Amino acid sequence: MMLTRRRFTQLSGMAAGSVLLRAASGASLTPDVTLEIAPYTLEASPKHHFRTVAYNGQVPGPLLRMRQGQEQTVEVRNLTADPEVVHWHGLFLPSQIDGAMEEGTPMIAPGATARYTLKPYPPGFRWFHTHTFAGKDLGKAQYGGQHGFLMIEPRENAGHYDREVFLGLHDWGGHMFGGDDGSMNPVYDVSTINGKMLGAGDPVRVKQGERVLMHVLNSSPTEVHWVALAGHSFHVVALDGNPVPQPRTVPMLRLAPAERVTALVEMNAPGVWVLGEVRKHVQAAGMGIVIEYAGATGEPVWKQPNDLVWDYRQFATSGGPNPRGNEIVSIDLVFDSKFQGHGNEELWRINGKSYPQTDEPILKTGQRYRLVLKNLSADDHPMHLHRHTFEVRKLGGTPEMRGLRKDVVLVPAKSTAEVEFVADNPGRTLFHCHQQDHMDRGFMMVFRYA
CATH class of the missing domain: 2.60.40.420 (Cupredoxins -  blue copper proteins)
Known part of the structure; x- marks a missing residue:
């Protein structure tokens, strides 16, 4: 393959x-x-x-x-x-x-x-x-x-903030670590924000009282990241570029590969702080950036959170009927991997097939579809649908939800997620895990329009 x-x-x-x-x-x-x-x-x-x-x-x-x-x-x-x-x-x-x-x-x-x-x-x-x-x-x-x-x-920008900051999370170097089951996982030497390790780049300089709109991207090839800003919280207003129906103030952000979070941060705690990865070993590898208030001096301060906290559902509204009473066509997609024998890498599969042998479901323009994403594997998978936005409807055994529009959803190991989209952009449409190593080993499929 x-x-x-x-x-x-x-x-x-x-x-x-x-x-x-x-x-x-x-x-x-x-x-x-x-x-x-x-x-x-x-x-x-x-x-x-x-x-x-x-x-x-x-x-x-x-x-x-x-x-x-x-x-x-x-x-x-x-x-x-x-x-x-x-x-x-x-x-x-x-x-x-x-x-x-x-x-x-x-x-x-x-x-x-x-x-x-x-x-x-x-x-x-x-x-x-x-x-x-x-x-x-x-x-x-x-x-x-x-x-x-x-x-x-947008044609009309109604944002209430003083300025924007763009932050890109990435992992570098390292090697492929192989397991007995044929699994190959990258292990990284260095992690960065905007291409610099913590302390090596210029700080983000802010002023007391500013409302800073932070756009955070996880461009890592494979890794999920949790980030916090010591002394501050994030008021999340958009996920993957789409406004959330229920903005929430949270202590940290979680981003799977390819996900984006947009959050307002009130600059109300003068000092020199670290915005960085919550897990100590990843921050030690460099994933952090200094946030420095005007006139503040001293060493950057980090406060270690106790837990990793994140839940898509807090940004959605409760479930209800579909708009316009649309009939929904359900498509089941089952994810697993196939061990190919010692010395060979495993293949990732959708419904028992690995790209380019995967099926190509045919979509009808204007039809609403529900993708039932059944992850049988022991890995979490950030699933991306090209050329469309989907609505996250259900995660595991939790109640239905509405209004959370994304283009990447992290499907946890041994669980099911359900998303819906309207087939409104004809053409070949790629659906894949956004981990580079999984994509390379066949974790992709293409939808075709009738």
Whole structure:
């Protein structure tokens, strides 16, 4: 399977790059956005350097701001030796430019340039990242530096805050740790916020009384992270860029890979503080950033919480009938892994099949679907649906809930989650675990529209 996916990726890149190059060469207008994919050495601290690939020579990549529905021209130049592609995570785009080879987006060949025209929608905090195969190379694909913040501004911005701060969580280096059952799990050396280890980057400087809107992204290839800000709390207003029906003030945030949280923080505790990963060993690996009030001095202060606390349900409303009395078509998706014998990696499967052999359920435009996600494995899985937003309806044996709209949901080990979406964006639609190692070993499938 791994060879099949790698070969498929490479062949797609070689075949499609020249087509995109011709399309780009015919356009003389200056693009609104230029992304250059090129080798880069990240200095996470003076003692920690990583050879990686990045957008525009920085990690995270440039913060892109676009206006909802306002046409944008994006030019992508691939200056690496491998085929590449940029996925616009959370946007409702045609399959041909969404940025996944499995949907039919052409790969950009080494040395080639692609140009896309898109109308960004929906508004909110999105992100962009590579969508390629890594295998055992912990310097490639999402293990590397190809990720950036994407903010789609609504037509009318009614935000009540003084300023915004964007924070990206990421894990680097390390090795693959193999179990007797064929499982392969990455173990990391370094963790960063905005590409820097705690103490190695500039602090976030704030003023007393400010209302700071923090946009937090977990771009880690595989790891769930819990973060807290000593001396402060987070008033969560949006998840995955979508406003929550019940904003809540919480002591910490939990983000699975690819999830985003937007929260207001009242700057009402002058001092020098640490915003960092709650688990001590991960913060010790570098995942933290200093929050410094104007005029404050001294060593940054951290206060260790006792428990890991998070529950999607607190941001939703209680269950009720579906809108417009829609009939719902249920699709059961069962997740497990298959041991292939000693010396071989396990395969991840959906309904007993591993990509590219997985089924391709056919969707009818306008129909509402409920995905029943049954996780039989001992791992938690962050499940992502491309090109659509879903409503989280049920988690385990808890009551139904409403209104919580996301594009990634973490399905805990040995449990079931249920989400609903309307099939309103025709085209091939990828559904996959957002852990790079699981995706590489077949944890993907494609929905097709009738």
